[in-house]
Amino acid sequence: MSLKHSDEFKRDAVRIALTSGLTRRQVASDLSIGLSTLGKWIASISDEAKVPAHDADFLRENERLRKENRILREEREILKKAGNILRGSKAVRFQFITDYRGFLSRSRICLLMGVTDRGLRAWKRRPPSLRQRRDLILLAHIREQHRLCLGSYGRPRMTEELKALGLQVGQRRVGRLMRQNNITVVRTRKFKRTTDSNHTFNITPNLLKQDFSTSATNQKWAGDITYVWTREGWVYLAVILDLYSRRVIGWAISDRLKQDLALRALNMALALRKPPPGCIQHTDRGSQYCAHDYQKLLRQHKLVPSMSGKGNCFDNSAVESFFKSLKAELVWRRRWQTRRDVEVAIFEYINGFYNPRRRHSTLGWKSPVAFEKKAA
Numbered sequence: 001m002s003l004k005h006s007d008e009f010k011r012d013a014v015r016i017a018l019t020s021g022l023t024r025r026q027v028a029s030d031l032s033i034g035l036s037t038l039g040k041w042i043a044s045i046s047d048e049a050k051v052p053a054h055d056a057d058f059l060r061e062n063e064r065l066r067k068e069n070r071i072l073r074e075e076r077e078i079l080k081k082a083g084n085i086l087r088g089s090k091a092v093r094f095q096f097i098t099d100y101r102g103f104l105s106r107s108r109i110c111l112l113m114g115v116t117d118r119g120l121r122a123w124k125r126r127p128p129s130l131r132q133r134r135d136l137i138l139l140a141h142i143r144e145q146h147r148l149c150l151g152s153y154g155r156p157r158m159t160e161e162l163k164a165l166g167l168q169v170g171q172r173r174v175g176r177l178m179r180q181n182n183i184t185v186v187r188t189r190k191f192k193r194t195t196d197s198n199h200t201f202n203i204t205p206n207l208l209k210q211d212f213s214t215s216a217t218n219q220k221w222a223g224d225i226t227y228v229w230t231r232e233g234w235v236y237l238a239v240i241l242d243l244y245s246r247r248v249i250g251w252a253i254s255d256r257l258k259q260d261l262a263l264r265a266l267n268m269a270l271a272l273r274k275p276p277p278g279c280i281q282h283t284d285r286g287s288q289y290c291a292h293d294y295q296k297l298l299r300q301h302k303l304v305p306s307m308s309g310k311g312n313c314f315d316n317s318a319v320e321s322f323f324k325s326l327k328a329e330l331v332w333r334r335r336w337q338t339r340r341d342v343e344v345a346i347f348e349y350i351n352g353f354y355n356p357r358r359r360h361s362t363l364g365w366k367s368p369v370a371f372e373k374k375a376a
Contacts, residue, residue, distance in 0.1 A: 152329035160365035207306035214244040218275040224319040230336040238265040247368035262288040277302035
């Protein structure tokens with residue numbers, strides 16, 4: 001008999017087929033023997049000859065350790081993904097177990113989630129409670145409002161939005177549903193200096209002194225300039241807000257940080273509001289606002305100029321707050337290709353969301369437009 005068909009070769013072939021984890025077809029192909037021949041060898045060799053006793057013990061221990069390691073890795077991944085779920089109610093954990101499609105047994109996953117298998121079976125048989133059905137309805141509204149508000153509303157504003165729809169709900173319940181369903185607000189921050197106070201123009205006194213309260217429209221305005229990066233370069237945005245309602249009443253966009261940018265925003269505000277004499281126009285002390293043409297336009301319409309202290313962003317915090325909202329809710333969520341894309345998006349944000357829809361805590365959770373209508 002050749003070496004290929006020796007007893008030792010047969011035992012080795014059988015041992016490989018039974019312990020390697022490969023299919024019989026793969027083993028037969030690797031050893032250059034027929035599949036049926038390998039099957040006959042496996043059937044003809046006794047159990048004692050297939051795997052020696054010491055090899056069998058080793059293989060069983062190795063398989064046990066592999067299985068245990070696989071289970072531990074799976075449990076670790078589950079615990080990483082289910083952090084909020086473990087802090088949630090039993091119903092949330094039961095739903096997670098029901099949706100689980102891994103290889104862990106149901107009893108094992110129940111132990112990991114801190115519930116019992118008996119409780120899981122009872123939960124499956126139990127019809128949804130009235131509160132659970134109402135939570136599902138409320139969650140559908142939360143998802144819809146989250147989409148409409150550009151994903152910018154946290155628990156307080158979301159609660160006020162739902163109350164405006166006629167839903168009687170508290171912040172704790174809204175916060176729980178948002179947390180359990182991973183409905184979150186993500187904010188980031190970047191910085192670029194836009195204020196150039198190293199100039200020879202005159203500086204006017206700070207008339208507001210961080211008092212942004214007013215009793216009617218067109219008493220106090222505030223303006224500032226910010227920036228947006230695109231693949232074409234920087235885009236600069238100048239805005240003017242009416243501090244009574246925080247409404248954006250004038251804005252302009254340019255690829256250059258020149259005084260005509262601030263002038264165009266002011267001209268829009270003047271055309272829209274036609275303010276009475278004595279309206280305070282507050283800005284920082286940047287060269288765009290201190291320039292002769294800008295100050296001349298203020299005098300022509302009898303607006304009173306006011307400027308922040310040097311390097312004090314709190315003196316113009318109302319506009320800074322608007323810029324923070326604009327960037328967190330729009331700008332930082334995309335990579336902007338062209339300046340035109342930014343201009344269109346900002347137009348839609350101001351006129352389609354911020355002025356008519358966005359709720360402000362300082363306005364009693366009303367939007368700027370709604371607040372002005374109520375006052376009128």
